[in-house]
Amino acid sequence: MSDVRWLTETEQQTWRAYMTANVEFSAYIDRQMRRDSGMPMAYYEILVRLSEADGRRLRMSELAEASLSSRSRLSHAVSALEKNGWVVRRPADGDRRGWVCELTDEGFTALAAAAPGHVTAVREKLFDVLTPEQLDALRDIGRAISAGLRQECEEARAEDVCDEEPC
Amino acid sequence: MSDVRWLTETEQQTWRAYMTANVEFSAYIDRQMRRDSGMPMAYYEILVRLSEADGRRLRMSELAEASLSSRSRLSHAVSALEKNGWVVRRPADGDRRGWVCELTDEGFTALAAAAPGHVTAVREKLFDVLTPEQLDALRDIGRAISAGLRQECEEARAEDVCDEEPC
DNA sequence: AGCTGGTGGTTGAACTCTCAATCTAGGTGG
DNA sequence: CCACCTAGATTGAGAGTTCAACCACCAGCT
Structure with missing residues (x-):
């Protein structure tokens, strides 16, 4: 209990600066994405990973890791994206447990529409400061x-x- | 449209490194907090801000700003914390629109119980690396x-x- | 073939967050 | 004093996340 290495005053300042920036920055980026493109950043991230993959398709488990989400979250997210017509799920060949998620043309179009605003926000609020x-x-x-x-x-x-x- | 300043290869690396670290780190910290103390980081943050305030009490609007949450989010959060008996809402004197949120002893105890694990996680995963x-x-x-x-x-x-x- | 443990993926419920609408009260100008 | 605008705070609905089962299938062993 008492062997906790508490933070010094300086460390607290560093920790708060880092944490505050994280929270504020990601809130800003997520907000921009929702407002201008109607999807949360997590969904954008999924589309990006898919668009970069061979054949614009990835196994669910690979996509989960690439997009930094849990399997459960990805599963829900892909269901939502599928409703939008932005991705489709196909059975994976070779392993009947597995599924492959593929980016559709509509999905790619949506991604292309969202990208400029997103990149601009990142540049302004990160690279420019x-x-x-x-x-x-x-x-x-x-x-x-x-x-x-x-x-x-x-x-x-x-x-x-x-x-x-x-x- | 085409006047977007896209990211260079190097910039992309930086952006991904930063963003990945943010997502993974905050997920780790939040997970630790939920698992070991049964509350999300956002709630812990609220308790911390209250504990540091004069009389362990703050106006809702001040608490919202201090804890980096929107007013709406804070309102919902305080309702949940109030159900736990960790905070109480009192009418603010002087302005009948306002409310003051006050940390209870139970709330302080819960905070004190959560702190060591949290600080240890932050130290191990941030300061030690x-x-x-x-x-x-x-x-x-x-x-x-x-x-x-x-x-x-x-x-x-x-x-x-x-x-x-x-x- | 039958067991068994582990992997890929989904599901539902509970919870949290966001957004827009709403309500009450303070402040200001006519 | 009233109309109007703004500020403080809450609410409800809808969307997204988490967690803990759960199902189906693969692989290795007997």
Whole structure:
């Protein structure tokens, strides 16, 4: 309990600055997307990942990982996108459990319509307010944070040996 | 349309690194909070702001700004927190439109119980994976991004003069 | 073939968030 | 004092997310 390494004053400032920027920035970006294109950022992200994939199609599990969403979330999201006619689900060949999600032409059109406003917002609110040095730093920082989070999974995997509790 | 300043390859890398880290990190933090303390980060944030305020109480509008949520969101959130007995709403004196939200002892206890796990997660996944230089940079970056977003409001305010369209 | 554990994916319910509408009260000009 | 506009806050509906089952299928073992 008392062995918690609480944050120093300086650390608190850093933490609040980072966290506030995250919240405000992502709220801004998401808001812009909803207002101008009628979809949340998570859906845009899905369309982008699909558009970049070979044949504009991906296995659901791959799409989930690429678009940073849980499988459950993706499943719901794809159902919604399918209603819009922006994607279609096809059975995956080779594995009868699996499904492939494919971007339709309508979906691509919707994506193309949404992209300019989105990129403009990102440029104005991110690239235009930071120096080149800060942008370089931000890239490395982002990578370090992501790497630190992924390590979580590896640890969990290592614990599968599970010598402490009966599995 | 074609005058969009699209992102260069390098910029795309930076943008993806930043955005991925944001999504993954905040998902991790939120998940930790929900799992270990049964509330979303947004609620924790509200409790924290209240606990830091004079008399552990704030006007709804002030609390909304402090906790980075919209008024609507705060209203719903406070209703939920009130059901838990963690906060109470009292009429604000002096302005019969307003309400003051006050942290109860139970709320403070819940906050105190949630804090260690939260701080530990933040330290492990943020402070422990970045160098001191990166943390300094991150603080400045965060401030710059927030400042850039706030500028939005000022512009909107400046346009209130409204010489282009009839208001 | 029959078991068993794990993987791919979906589902429903509960919860949270957003947006637009609404309500009440304060403030200001006639 | 009344009309009107603005500010503080809430509400309800609809959309999106999470979590915990759940189903179907694959793979390895007996």
